[in-house]
Amino acid sequence: MKKYVPQEIEPKWQQVWEENHAYRTPEQVSDRPKFYALEMFPYPSGEGLHMGHVRNYSMGDLVARFKRMNGYQVIHPMGADAFGLPAENAAIQRGVNPREWTLNNMRRIREEQTRLGLSYDWDRYVGTCTPEYYRFTQWLFLLFHERGLAYRKQGAVNWCPDCQTVLANEQVEDGRCWRCDSVVEKKELEQWFLRITDYADRLVEDLEKMPQWPEQVKMMQRNWIGRSEGAEVTFTIPGAAEERISVFTTRPDTLYGVTYLVLAPEHPLVEQLIRGKEGEEEVRAFIREMKNQPERSRTGSDVKKIGYDTGAKARHPLTGEEVPIWVANYVLMDYGTGAVMGVPAHDERDYLFAEQYGLPIRTVVRPKKGEAPEGEAYTAEGVLVNSGPFDGMDNRQAIGAIADHLAQEGKGKKTVSYRLRDWLISRQRYWGCPIPIVYCDSCGTVPVPKEELPVTVPEDVVFDGKSNPLTTSESFVHTTCPACGGKARRETDTMDTFIDSSWYFLRYTDPHNTDKPFDPERANQWMPVDFYIGGIEHAVLHLLYSRFFTKVLHDAGMVEAIEPFAHYFPLGMVLKDGAKMSKSKGNVVSPMEIIDRYGADTARLFILFAAPPDGELDWSDAGVEGSHRFLNRVWRMVQQHKELVRSRPVAQLEGKEAKELHRVLQQTIKKVSDDVGDRLQFNTAVSAIMELINAIHSYPADADRGVLAEAVEQAILLLAPFVPHITEEMWRELGHESSVHDQPWPSFDPEALVLDEVEMAVQINGKVRHKAVVPAGADRGEVESRVLAEEKVKSLLEGKTIRKVIVVPGKLINIVAN
Numbered sequence: 001m002k003k004y005v006p007q008e009i010e011p012k013w014q015q016v017w018e019e020n021h022a023y024r025t026p027e028q029v030s031d032r033p034k035f036y037a038l039e040m041f042p043y044p045s046g047e048g049l050h051m052g053h054v055r056n057y058s059m060g061d062l063v064a065r066f067k068r069m070n071g072y073q074v075i076h077p078m079g080a081d082a083f084g085l086p087a088e089n090a091a092i093q094r095g096v097n098p099r100e101w102t103l104n105n106m107r108r109i110r111e112e113q114t115r116l117g118l119s120y121d122w123d124r125y126v127g128t129c130t131p132e133y134y135r136f137t138q139w140l141f142l143l144f145h146e147r148g149l150a151y152r153k154q155g156a157v158n159w160c161p162d163c164q165t166v167l168a169n170e171q172v173e174d175g176r177c178w179r180c181d182s183v184v185e186k187k188e189l190e191q192w193f194l195r196i197t198d199y200a201d202r203l204v205e206d207l208e209k210m211p212q213w214p215e216q217v218k219m220m221q222r223n224w225i226g227r228s229e230g231a232e233v234t235f236t237i238p239g240a241a242e243e244r245i246s247v248f249t250t251r252p253d254t255l256y257g258v259t260y261l262v263l264a265p266e267h268p269l270v271e272q273l274i275r276g277k278e279g280e281e282e283v284r285a286f287i288r289e290m291k292n293q294p295e296r297s298r299t300g301s302d303v304k305k306i307g308y309d310t311g312a313k314a315r316h317p318l319t320g321e322e323v324p325i326w327v328a329n330y331v332l333m334d335y336g337t338g339a340v341m342g343v344p345a346h347d348e349r350d351y352l353f354a355e356q357y358g359l360p361i362r363t364v365v366r367p368k369k370g371e372a373p374e375g376e377a378y379t380a381e382g383v384l385v386n387s388g389p390f391d392g393m394d395n396r397q398a399i400g401a402i403a404d405h406l407a408q409e410g411k412g413k414k415t416v417s418y419r420l421r422d423w424l425i426s427r428q429r430y431w432g433c434p435i436p437i438v439y440c441d442s443c444g445t446v447p448v449p450k451e452e453l454p455v456t457v458p459e460d461v462v463f464d465g466k467s468n469p470l471t472t473s474e475s476f477v478h479t480t481c482p483a484c485g486g487k488a489r490r491e492t493d494t495m496d497t498f499i500d501s502s503w504y505f506l507r508y509t510d511p512h513n514t515d516k517p518f519d520p521e522r523a524n525q526w527m528p529v530d531f532y533i534g535g536i537e538h539a540v541l542h543l544l545y546s547r548f549f550t551k552v553l554h555d556a557g558m559v560e561a562i563e564p565f566a567h568y569f570p571l572g573m574v575l576k577d578g579a580k581m582s583k584s585k586g587n588v589v590s591p592m593e594i595i596d597r598y599g600a601d602t603a604r605l606f607i608l609f610a611a612p613p614d615g616e617l618d619w620s621d622a623g624v625e626g627s628h629r630f631l632n633r634v635w636r637m638v639q640q641h642k643e644l645v646r647s648r649p650v651a652q653l654e655g656k657e658a659k660e661l662h663r664v665l666q667q668t669i670k671k672v673s674d675d676v677g678d679r680l681q682f683n684t685a686v687s688a689i690m691e692l693i694n695a696i697h698s699y700p701a702d703a704d705r706g707v708l709a710e711a712v713e714q715a716i717l718l719l720a721p722f723v724p725h726i727t728e729e730m731w732r733e734l735g736h737e738s739s740v741h742d743q744p745w746p747s748f749d750p751e752a753l754v755l756d757e758v759e760m761a762v763q764i765n766g767k768v769r770h771k772a773v774v775p776a777g778a779d780r781g782e783v784e785s786r787v788l789a790e791e792k793v794k795s796l797l798e799g800k801t802i803r804k805v806i807v808v809p810g811k812l813i814n815i816v817a818n
Contacts, residue, residue, distance in 0.1 A: 049592075231403040
C-alpha cells in the first residue's frame, strides 16, 4: 500500500498551484456572489511565523476555500506590514539597512506561508515599505490635508526615550511604550495630527450597524472614544483682562454645588495664575513632576490626590460667588478641557479631595425620600436644593434646564465631550513613510504635488541612536519649494505605521494601479471585507483607525462602503504549558519544525481541531501526533477503497448498514456546513468528519458498495478546506483529473436525516435487559405492543405478571413486573 509522505506531497501541490495560478482572482466582475476573506497581514520582524500566525492563517484559509467551493468568487490576498521601529532597530543592531533587512524577512515569511498551503492570490501581494505602496499612502495623506483633516500643531506629546520617537495616546499602555515597555515622558514638539475626532460620533453610531462584530470589541471602541453628553460651563477670573475657564460636565444639575475648580498641571493658565504667588516654586516643581507621570499613576482610584492652591479665584457663572482655583494631579489636559469643577457633595473623587484640603462641601441634591448618608458623596438621583430658581426640580430634568439657562445667559452650552483625541501621526524615525510636506521661508508649509510622489526614503543616513536618521541626509532634507522653486527643507518626520495598515485592504482590490490608490469601481466590487480575522489586541488601534480611513474615503467618493470589515473575528492565543509562547519562557514551538516533521496539513488540522477558534489553544505534542495519525488513517482508507470509488458503483441504499452510513454522511455534511459557514466552530466540524471516518472504517465488507464509495469521496471533499495538500493527492488517487478545491461543496439530503427506526432500551424493573428497534414515529401503544411481542422480552418476563409499562418515546420502555 502506498504510504503517506507529506514531505513529498506538499511541495508538489504547492508548485502546481503556483504554476497554474490556482487562486488568482479574476479581474472581471462575476455573476457569482463575492466573498472577501482577509487575515491581518504579518509584520516581518525577522523571526518568521509563529503559531499565532499559523492559527490565524489556517482559519482564514479554511473559510476562503469553503466559500470558493460553495460557489463564491473569493478574493483572498496577503502582504506585509513592513515599515516600523522594530525592523529599524533590528537592522541597526545587525549593521544592515532596514530596507534590506525587511525585504529579506518578507521573502522568508512568504515562503513559510506558501509551505502552509494557503490559498492566497499572490498577484495581489503588497508590502507597505515599497515605493509602489507608500506613494499612495502619501497620496492619501495629501487627500486628508486637502480636506482639512491633517494639520500641524505644537503640543505636549508622549515621548519614548528608548525608541526616540513620539507615541499616540493609544500606543501608551499604563504609562509605558507599547513596543519596548519604557516609561513614557511628556515632551513639547510640533507634530502632525489627523482629525479623527471629527468622526467620533460616526465611529460610535456606526458600531450599531455591525451585528457580526463581537460586542466586547464594540464596547472597547465605545469606551476608547468615550462619548459623553453634558454641558460646557464658562467660569471667569476677575481682573482687568478677564480670563475664561471652560469646564465640561455631565452633571450641570450640580452646578450650584461647585466650591472650587481644579486645573491640570499642564493647563496653559496655570503659569499665569501662580506667577509671583507664594509657593510658586513648589507648584512649578509639582508641575514638572506631573508632566512626566503616566496617566495611570495620576488618575487611578488607589492613587493619592495631590493638589496646590494657586491663590487665584474664579467667578461662578450663576451665583457670582468666587471659588478657589487649584491645580491637582488627577486632572489631565488630554481629557475634557483640562479643567474640572469641584462638587464634593456629589462626586466621590471631589469629596475625598475636599476633605483632604478642607474645602467646603455644599449639598445641592437630596433624596426624594429620607436623608442622604453622612460622610460620603451623594451620587444618586433626587431633587435640587440650594440651587436658586431650580430648587425642588428633579435632578434629571435639571440637567437640561440648567444647560439651557447657561446658553441663554451666554455662560455655557449643551455639548458632547470625547475621550478620543486627534491622532498624532508624526514619528521621529527613519523606517517609515515620509510625510510629503516641505517648508519654505517664502511660502510656508507646502504639500508635495501628487504627481511628484513618492517622496522616497533615502539611503545616505546616519544611524547614531541620538537623532532622527532622516535629519542626517543632506540629499533628503534640502529640496526646492514646489510652489516658488526656492530653497526649502523637507519634513523629516515619518508617519505612524498604523497609517500604512489603515487602508491596505483597499489596495488589495486594485494593487497594480499606478494612477491612484485604487479604482473606486474595483473597490466597490469587493468592499467591505466579508470576513476579517486577527488578534483582539488590535481592537482599538488598527480597527479604529481603519474605520476612520474608510469613512474619510467614503466621504471623498472613493468607496461606497462606510465600514471596512463587515465581520471581524478575534481568534484566541496559542499557549504552551498554560503560558503565552515566548523565547524568554523557552516555550516556543516552531511552525517550520512541525511542518518538516509532520507536514503542513497536520499542523493545520491540529490547530483547527484542538480548541474553539475564539478560545485559547494550549499546544499539545500528543495532539499533533493524534492529528497526524488521523490523516494516515484517512490516507489508508482511500488506498483501500480507491479502486471501488473509481468504478463508480451506484448506491442502492439497501440494508440497515447502508442506510445508516448514508444518514451519517448526510448528517456530517450538514454539521460541517453549519459549523464552518455559520457558526465558525471549526473544531466541532473536524470532530464530525472524524466520526464519519470511523463509520466508514466500521462499514461491513458485504454491505452496499455504492454507499461506501460515495461516503469515501464525500469525506475527502469535506476535508479539503482543512487539509488542502493530502486531499488534493487523494482526490487524484480516486481517479479525478481536476482539483479537489474546484469541486462544488457537498449538499445534504434532508430526508436522509429522518430516522426510519430507533433503538430503545428495554428496562425490566429499572434495569436494562434488552434493546429493541421500533419505527421512528411509533406511538406509545405501538411501541408497547411491538416490544412485548418480542421473543426475548417474553422469555425475560416468563412467570411474571406485568404491573405497569412506561414508554419514553424514542428512548426507553420500562416494564414493571413481579
